Amino acid sequence: MITLRGRSVEFNPAAMESGSPLLRLTTNRTRPAPLRAAEGFVHEGGDMPDGFGWYLLKATEAMTLVPPGVPAAVLPAEFDHLADGDVVRLEPSRGGLRTLFRKAVPYNHFLLTERCNNYCLMCSQPPRTVEDGWIVDEILEALPLMDRQATEIGFTGGEPTLLGDRFIELVRAAGSHLPTTALHILSNGRTFANGTLARDLGAIRHHDLMMGIPVYADLAHVHDHVVQANGAFDETIRGILALKAHGVRVEVRVVLQQQTIARLVPLARFLARNLLFIDHVALMGLELTGFARANLDQIWIDPIDYQAELVEAVGILDRAGLKTSIYNSQTCVLAPSIRRFARRSISDWKQDYMPECSGCLGRNGCGGFFASAKLRYSRAISPITEQAT
Amino acid sequence: MAKFRDVAAFDESGDAGYTMMPWRFTALDNERCVATNMAGEYIAMSREEVSDFASGRLTVDYDLYSDLKAKHFLIDADTDVAVDLLALKVRTKLAPLANFTGLHIFVTTLRCEHSCPYCQVSRANDDKREFDMTEETAMRALDLVFRSPSPTIKIEFQGGESLLNMAMIRFIVAEALRRNETAQRNLAFVIATNLAILDEEMLAFAREHGILMSTSLDGPADLHNRNRPRPGKDSHEKAIDGIRRARTALGHYNVGALMTTTAASLSRVREIIDEYVRLDFGGIFLRPLSPYGFAIKTKTYAAYDQKKWLDFYFEGLDYIIDLNLDGHEFIEHYAAMVLKKMLTPLQTSYVDLMSPAGIGIGAIVYNYDGTVYASDESRMLAEMGDTTFALGNVHENDFADIMLGDALLNPLEQSFAGSVPGCSWCAFEPWCGAEPVFHHATQGDFVGKKPLSSFCTRNMAVFRGLILRMEANPDIKRMFERWANIV
Incomplete structure (x- = not known):
């Protein structure tokens, strides 16, 4: 587990007068002078180079080396991971630091809004009806600071498309500032149903965009129940059709839970027959945070109890030529015939293992657990003690 | 936290009955029927279930209701996106029509050194050059090829024995490649040959231009040689040797083989399949004999009826299914x-299973003398004196004459299975072909009376046979899903 935000940062008096800056961090003592004023230097010992707008220190003693009148902060040990090229927001008034972008990881994601028009039983990021337009401003400010070599970034929510034109503005900015970086966006797809937003998104011609959109069943009411919104299925399907018609790539995401397993095999047939033109199907284990925790008894099904359905569904999708992945699964629970579809998908700062995993030889190839899985996990978890032949 | 509602709160399925989308049904066996939707998705159900569904009595608590709804046989108050999806699926099935003609067959010569009794075109004496295509004819035919808007153009050389006029193959390939520098199509070449006269120079040429080869292989040596006589009685040996050499030069999977079924084949389907397995082919096409050319003249066609062919076919299919269940992947095309x-x-893109028919608009034939035929079978018919499907001649007619003339449009329009008696109400129509040439040849009109049509009898039996097998065994269904996606 890695701490991305905290409120135990100690700031100097100059910092308290310096607002809440968004900073790109550097450990490079030889940064070009014109860039220094807008950057934060992360001091890990030795001399203190001058000219930086901010100084972030690993030790309180280093405060004496900071040029007088320049804002500085002392980072608690939990932020030791901060490194060259990371982008952070500092909030001196509440001792806060939020990490927005980490250069060292292959995937950074950004929540665009907490508002949503679905209310999913297992939502890991429960929606809130709040005015949070400031988030868009912050991301638009952060995008130019991000490393141009970044592999992939993600936009999530809430429902990003509820931002309308501002959503389009964000995608355009991501394509503009990160011209080789993949962009993955999680959306329920409903806003695309009438075609207008899909047209505008397609018109951006982003170089590497994938829309991740959930379809939970082949029957409308089963899907609508999971997302707690009547009519959502029809809008989501029409949204997918509109996106593909405008040349936007689409990944269909299916969360494996009590409500979706009964129609999982028919859903696979439905996708292969009706939506063969989608670009990826992700079959995903539960993350037990947010509503998933509150509704745990209602949504939980032990993954060992749905392996037969999963094997059949993966087989149907694979035979149809659909690129298929299983996310958030553990090797020892997956039926051997579908292990090759499993991806290590859990972000490093969320990933964890259980006591049963000690001594397991398969850990390097296993996705492990969300840290939240401590709450409940499969009874079939057991160490793999023999190398696969 | 807001209250979560249970699934019933989202289910309006039963509120106002259901509306049927277009669907058809037919008997599958004594107990069950098979129903199909507009896009060719099927559901097997009992007679009572058909009756309940058709009369509006089916209620939402039946599993069948969910399946019918998910496969777009019905819409109800809960959802109507099925209409969009069904329309999309029908459009997708018909979309290839807009590409127009993709397969262009050039008969480089009618000469052949074999004298097969079942041959579907007249063979000519080996040294008569008047049966060879000329450069002038080839140039005019290529004008027509590149008028087709198809993004994919496949040029197939046939005969006679196409390699007996190798000079013409070289000429056409060079000229097509030259034209394609500006036309920019996805261009491919296939040589259909018995391989008997294949030499290293021909192979080097084929290799240089990525040309595929397709040959004839009727089964084990005695059967093959009996079906396919040539001086020396060594057709099988020549074919096997040619396959080996062609694979070495062109790549293992760039050499295909087709078998022809004769009366002598009927009791030997396993041996025929074994021959293909032994030679490491990925599958076999168990073909019915077509009623054209020498096949009719020599009474070969009359020598067995559809029942016998179907027994042959299903014995072969079941043998192939067992091979797969035992772990050897092998398909029946x-x-x-x-x-x-x-x-x-x-x-x-198999012409026999297209509706509207594939004649002319799926595949077209340029005969050695410049006559343009609507299909390979059309020229066989012409060799018997019936020129109904001769669409024109490259020296006398232009693209519009040939593609928009009555000789092509009449059979296309009249035979369209979606609107002809016997087909329009058939549950199997979404899977079947129109086949105006077959029905003209056997019954004298483009439509024919379907109960008398062996094409209809055969396909109905094949459709039922395939459904029965996959409904009975989930492993076979999985196998069939795989086959469906690799051809």
């Missing part, structure tokens, strides 16, 4: 093409 129509949203 006719089944695979039908299964693609049944189990995927896509379409096959």
Whole structure:
């Protein structure tokens, strides 16, 4: 587990007068002078180079080396991971630091809004009806600071498309500032149903965009129940059709839970027959945070109890030529015939293992657990003690 | 936290009855029927269930209701996106029509050194050059080829024995490649040959231009040589040797083989399949004999009826299924093409299973003398004196004459299975072909009376046979899903 935000940062008096800056961090003592004023230097010992707008220190003693009148902060040990090229927001008034972008990881994601028009039983990021337009401003400010070599970034929510034109503005900015970086966006797809937003998104011609959109069943009411919104299925399907018609790539995401397993095999047939033109199907284990925790008894099904359905569904999708992945699964629970579809998908700062995993030889190839899985996990978890032949 | 509602709160399925989308049904066996929707998705159900569904009595608590709804046989108050999806699927099935003609067959010569009694075109004496295509004819034919808007153009050389006029193959390939520098199509070449006269120079040429080869292999040596006589009685030996050399030069999977079924084949389907397995082919096409050319003249066609062919076919199919269940992957191509129509949203380009028919607009034939035929079978018919499907001549007619003339449009329009008696109400129509040439040849009109049509009898039996097998065994269904997606 890695701490991305905290409120135990100690700031100097100059910092308290310096607002809440968004900073790109550097450990490079030889940064070009014109860039220094807008950057934060992360001091890990030795001399203190001058000219930086901010100084972030690993030790309180280093405060004496900071040029007088320049804002500085002392980072608690939990932020030791901060490194060259990371982008952070500092909030001196509440001792806060939020990490927005980490250069060292292959995937950074950004929540665009907490508002949503679905209310999913297992939502890991429960929606809130709040005015949070400031988030868009912050991301638009952060995008130019991000490393141009970044592999992939993600936009999530809430429902990003509820931002309308501002959503389009964000995608355009991501394509503009990160011209080789993949962009993955999680959306329920409903806003695309009438075609207008899909047209505008397609018109951006982003170089590497994938829309991740959930379809939970082949029957409308089963899907609508999971997302707690009547009519959502029809809008989501029409949204997918509109996106593909405008040349936007689409990944269909299916969360494996009590409500979706009964129609999982028919859903696979439905996708292969009706939506063969989608670009990826992700079959995903539960993350037990947010509503998933509150509704745990209602949504939980032990993954060992749905392996037969999963094997059949993966087989149907694979035979149809659909690129298929299983996310958030553990090797020892997956039926051997579908292990090759499993991806290590859990972000490093969320990933964890259980006591049963000690001594397991398969850990390097296993996705492990969300840290939240401590709450409940499969009874079939057991160490793999023999190398696969 | 807001209250979560249970599933019933989202289910309006039963509120106002259901509306049927277009669907058809027919008997599958004594107890069950098979129903199909507009896009060719099927559901097997009992007679009572058909009756309940058709009369509006089916209620939402039946599993069948959910399946019918998910496969777009019905819409109800809960959802109507099925209409969009069904329309999309029908469009997808018909979309390849807009590409127009993709397969262009050039008969480089009618000469052949074999004298097969079943041959579907007249063979000519080996040294008569008047049966060879000329450069002038080839140039005019290529004008027509590149008028087709198809993004994919496949030029197939046939005969006679196409390699007996190798100079013409070289000429056409060079000229097509030259034209394609500006036309920019996805251009491919296939040589159909018995391989008997294949030499290293020909192979080097084929290799240089990525040309595929397709040959004839009727089964074990005695059967093959009996079916395919040539001086020396060594057709099989020549074919096997040619396959080996061609694979070495062109790549193992760039050499295909087709078998022809004769009366002598009927009791030997396993041996025929074994021959293909032994030679490491990925599958076999168990072909029915067509009623054209020498096949009719020599009474070969009359020598067995559809029942015998179907027994032959299903014995072979079951043998192949067992091979797969035992772990050796091997496909039957006719089944695979039908299964693609049944189990995927896509379409096959096999002319016999197209509706509107594939004649002219799927494949077209340029004969050695410049006559343009609507299909390979059309020229066989012409060799018997019936020129109904001769669309014109490259020296006298232009693209519009040939593609928009009555000789092509009449059979296309009249035979369209979606609107002809016997087909328009058939549950299997989404999978079947129009076949105006076959029905003209056997019954004298483009439509024919379907109960008398052996094409209809055969396909109905194949459709039922495939459904019965996959409904009875989930492993076979999985196997069939795989076949459907690899042809």
